[in-house]
Amino acid sequence: MTPVRKAVVLAAGRGSRMRRPEPGAGLDPGQEAAADDGGKAMMPIHGRPFLDHVLSGLADAGLTDVFLVVRPGYDAIRAHYTAHRPRRLRLAFGIQPEPLGTANALLSAEAFAGPEEFLTLNADNAYPVGAYRALSELGGPGLVVFERERLLAKSNFPKERVAQFAVLAVGGDGFLERILEKPEEKDLAASAGEVLLSMNLWRFSPRIFEACRRVPPSARGELELPQAVGWAIENLGERFRTLRSGEGVLDLSTRADVAAVSARLRGVEARP
Numbered sequence: 001m002t003p004v005r006k007a008v009v010l011a012a013g014r015g016s017r018m019r020r021p022e023p024g025a026g027l028d029p030g031q032e033a034a035a036d037d038g039g040k041a042m043m044p045i046h047g048r049p050f051l052d053h054v055l056s057g058l059a060d061a062g063l064t065d066v067f068l069v070v071r072p073g074y075d076a077i078r079a080h081y082t083a084h085r086p087r088r089l090r091l092a093f094g095i096q097p098e099p100l101g102t103a104n105a106l107l108s109a110e111a112f113a114g115p116e117e118f119l120t121l122n123a124d125n126a127y128p129v130g131a132y133r134a135l136s137e138l139g140g141p142g143l144v145v146f147e148r149e150r151l152l153a154k155s156n157f158p159k160e161r162v163a164q165f166a167v168l169a170v171g172g173d174g175f176l177e178r179i180l181e182k183p184e185e186k187d188l189a190a191s192a193g194e195v196l197l198s199m200n201l202w203r204f205s206p207r208i209f210e211a212c213r214r215v216p217p218s219a220r221g222e223l224e225l226p227q228a229v230g231w232a233i234e235n236l237g238e239r240f241r242t243l244r245s246g247e248g249v250l251d252l253s254t255r256a257d258v259a260a261v262s263a264r265l266r267g268v269e270a271r272p
Contacts, residue, residue: 003136004117004203005064008109009054011041011077011123012069012096017254018043025255034076040252041123042076045262048270049080050252053126055272059088061132063119067092067112069105077123086272101222102200103212110209117141120202120225126265127201128247135203135243142241143176143202143229146249148195154248156260161253166198166226168242176233176240179226181218196242198226199249207236 018040027035030044041051058066070077072095081091094108106120119135121127131144145168152162169178179198202225211232218224232238250261 001137001139003062003133004119004138005062005136006067006113006116006118007058007063007065007132008067008069008106008112008118008120009051009123010069010102010105010120010200011051012071012099012105013040013124014038014071014099018252020254022255025258027255027258031258035255035258037076039076042080043252043258043261045258045265050126050261051077051123052270052272053250053265053268054121054123055086055089056270057126057129058119058132059086059272060129061136063089063132063136065090065092065112067094067109068123069094069096069108071095072097089272099222101218101220102225103215103223103228106225106228107209107212110206113204113206113209115206117203117205120200120204122200124252125199125201126250126252126261127199128245128249130247131201131243131245134245135201138203138241138243140241141203141205141208141238142243143198144245145170145196145242146199146245148197150246151197151199151248154246155251156248156257156264157251157253161251162197166200168196168198170196170242174242176229176242178233179230181224181226199251200225202229202240205238207238208232211236211238 034043042049096105167180211228215228215231
């Protein structure tokens with residue numbers, strides 16, 4: 001079985017939460033500038049963009065080709081990595097013309113993926129290298145899942161944020177059955193036993209692109225990737241095997257996250 005070598009990194013988000021000023025965030029001038037731009041992926045962490053750590057983890061896991069989905073017009077991500085090409089990865093870029101949601105963003109990577117399966121992840125999350133590697137070697141579509149309490153204990157985000165993550169229904173055979181996107185507290189309280197969460201780390205087949213084109217808009221008026229996955233399950237018969245991870249994830253969504261992420265990455269070398 002040949003491991004997947006391609007990954008799509010969704011980096012076109014406008015960073016509205018990162019733009020919001022937060023008293024006591026303690027950012028340096030370079031970090032303030034990145035935050036004002038909504039630049040989560042390009043937030044300087046010990047002198048390197050946070051995205052360097054994300055890309056370094058992919059390279060450590062054996063990925064070789066990465067497609068970065070970015071904003072139209074001048075984009076700091078595209079400018080930086082055009083001038084500073086990674087040594088261990090081949091990069092390509094795609095543009096999401098309008099902020100229409102993550103499923104819409106993924107469509108820009110269709111030619112890059114071609115007939116092959118590929119990983120998909122957020123640019124503002126640093127996931128465990130072991131999770132990348134296991135997903136790469138899975139042998140079919142799937143996703144990494146996290147148990148809520150363990151994820152809270154090992155990550156940098158507060159309980160209030162975790163309450164907004166997608167909750168998963170997983171069958172006894174280990175395959176995903178349903179996604180409840182951004183549940184309310186009453187939905188979490190009603191869950192029996194452990195609460196399994198998605199952090200948007202996926203392995204897709206090319207059939208996901210049909211789902212991304214055909215999924216209806218969400219209540220927020222966007223084309224969302226979790227809903228496209230649900231559409232693929234219901235309408236295309238696509239099956240997603242779940243892989244459990246007991247590790248944490250670094251999430252860089254707001255200015256308040258910068259200090260905790262910096263502390264976790266102190267002394268960690270990024271080698272994209």
